[in-house]
Amino acid sequence: MRFLDEYRDPAAAEQLRQLIARTATRPWTLMEICGGQSHTIIKYGLDELLPRQISLVHGPGCPVCVTPVEQIDKAIRLASRPDTIFCSFGDMLRVPGTTRDLLSVKAAGGDVRVVYSPLDCLKIAAENPQRTIVFFAVGFETTAPANAMAVWQAKRRRLTNFAVLVSHVLVPPAMSALLSSPARRIQGFLAAGHVCAVMGYEEYEPLAERFRVPIVVTGFEPLDLLEGIFRCVTMLEEGRIGVENQYARVVSREGNRQARELLSEVFEITDRKWRGIGVIPQSGFRLRPTYADFDAELRFPDSAADVPESSLCISGQILQGLKKPPECPAFRTLCTPQSPLGATMVSSEGACAAYYQYGRLQAREELSRA
Amino acid sequence: MPDVDLQALTCPAPRTEHAQVLLGHGSGGRMTADLIRRTFLPHLGNEFLAALEDQATLRLDGFSGSQRLAFTTDSFVVRPIFFPGGDIGRLAVHGTVNDLAVGGARPLFLAAAFILEEGLRLADLERIAASMRAACDEAGVCLVTADTKVVDRGKGDQIFITTTGIGLVPEGCRLSIHAARPGDRILVSGTIGDHGIAILSVREGLEFETVLESDSAPLCGLVQTLLAAGLAIRAMRDPTRGGLSSALHELAEASRVGVKLSEPAIPLRSEVRAACEMLGLDPLYVASEGRLIAVVAQPDAERALTVMQSHPLGRNAAIIGEVVDQHPCLVTIRSPLSTERIVPMLAGEQLPRIC
Secondary structure (H helix, E strand, C coil): CCHHHHHHCCCHHHHHHHHHHCCCCCCCCEEEHHHHHHHHHCCCCCCHHHCEEEEEECCCCCCCCCHHHHHHHHHHHHCCCCCCCCCCCHHHHCCCCCCCHHHHHHHCCCCCECCCHHHHHHHHHHHCCCCCEEEEEECCCHHHHHHHHHHHHHCCCCCCCEEEEEEEEEEHHHHHHHHHHHCCCCCEEEEEHHHHHCCCCCHHHHHHHCCCCEEEEEEHHHHHHHHHHHHHHHHHCCCCCCCCCCCCCCCCCCCHHHHHHHHHHHHEEEEEEECCEEEEEEEEEEEEEEHHHHHHHHHHCCCCCCCCCCCCHHHHHCCCCCCCCHHHCEEEEEEEEECCCCHHHHCCCCHHHHHHCCCCCCHHHHHHHH | CCCCCCCCCCCCCCCCCCCCCCCCHHHHHHHHHHHHHHHHHHHHCCHHHCCCCCCCCCCCCCCCCCCCEEEEEEEECCCCEEECEEEHHHHHHHHHHHHHHHCCCCCCCCCEEEEEEECCCCHHHHHHHHHHHHHHHCCCEEEEEEEEEEEECCCCCCCEEEEEEEECCCCCCCCCCCCCCEEEEEEEEECHHHHHHHHHHHHHCCCCCCCCCCCCCCCCCHHHHHCCCCCEEEEECCCCCCCCHHHHHHHHHHCEEEEEEEEEHCCCCHHHHHHHHHCCHHHHHHHCCCCCCCECCCCHHHHHHHHHHHCCCHCCCEEEEEEEEECCEEEECCCCCCCCEECCCCCCCCCCCCC
């Protein structure tokens, strides 16, 4: 298939593998930011192909995984209202809230629908004037423009029965938080190609300077990742810092200007809590006051207290790249995709789910021997 | 970094067991298997049900010869009821015929039960009935008894059909998902996932350059051709709900063997692949309704492939993997980059990824 097969070619992958092996003279730890990248790495076993000195840690770039439990609980309460049609991307339905998930709300009679685009909600709103349509606007900078577009169009069309529950988060503040952590062990980053397709990579340049790290904007196919790793390792070996762009067929330095304009028209920056990490200042979007009519949190005020996160699950450490999923005592035993303890097991982009789905025999055998 | 104790970071407590049926219980994956094992088998289990084959094969007192009776039932709730390449009626015939066929049986008679929702257009019902008749003729079965019920508007989804079928398994034919042995080869009769993606693309309004049609088809002809060739066939399955993955997991578990697949060998239409890439679905879990999986002893595998490919329903057949004695009950797959990973059983519904 065009535009896919050329980025999955075994011979080219082998060449890149050899280049990486020749370039790396000592151990390096890289983090791929995006859950989609973790998915490819585990699915294609790229970490198995790499020389032993290169270790990859999986970053917090899975929107499902970092949405705080308070927002999930809010979504569950909204979806349970009889006058509401609650729309969401499919992934979010299985994320456990404090006591249940959105799938259970649906089974109990709530009108919970999977949509592929937030714009579908506007159609549902127009068809159901007596009911309120709430869309769960989660995700990074990647999903934000389409979600902003839905709100912008709703305002233009004077739709009064549409609202969004916003839980948008941003990559650079999370990277900054990870790099400021005393437990930091990441030496280089593969930045998320699709996020940069929207935002460009200008905003990563000061991060690279401040924390003295190389950052390579990287795509999602196996060869993209191998090339991103190669470039990042080369920068580390040569002692270079800064931002390089592996994903130039999609990403430019300034990003998508129209999408960025739409984002700043509809959203403003706010503090956000990240599941497993805590509140990161200035790390998310909320609706601007001019769009307050579409803010589900303002329309349906809800005084939920912070939910303490404590139990067996170590997804906080996994989201920060401090541990790998098989190091969790609950992995594969108490925690599986059909009964996830934590969000990293829920989304196919979550690191735990990726390990579960595509877990290597080698890892399994090591575990069973342990 | 916010001032937090990294070691203390955890996730919320696990959800309690489901007190209600979720859609995932019908996905054909792990949740369905759990429902059968935990809810149905404790009450209804017996030696026939416990075999968990697609059909029960029975010996009846007074029944002549050494032929066994094959008996199965299946319900059809597909939405939309008309889709490219078929409709709910055709599917209802094929589904039951195929469940008989994969046990080696020649399907003979069907029963059908119709649950109709008040308001269903009679013209649509007639179209479905005509389509069922054509499908029965094609498969060489006779629909001999039926029942109709009507429910209030809103209490059904236009039409649900349950079909039940009986057939005869010839003497000496012993196909079973318990019979796979290390070294056996795994064949599939064509591209996988066409049905699931055809349905999804109509439901979600996805468009491709060509119209993707469901693969819904009666497999009894293909099965009979294979059986007549005198091949050492151990087991057959049709990869419906839960796709190739569920069918092979059931085989691996029942035979206590491992299954090793080769990803590049699995036939896949480019439209199906594109849709799966776009929606974040894995084709290994997407349903087919007219594809056959055959487990064949290694010496006969190439010949079985030739026989399959000479049949109109098996033109794209391929050998996609083998049965191994390592990792019993586990299905693994070798990627195009020659790395190997585990194919887990589908958890619940396959949920489209966010991005």
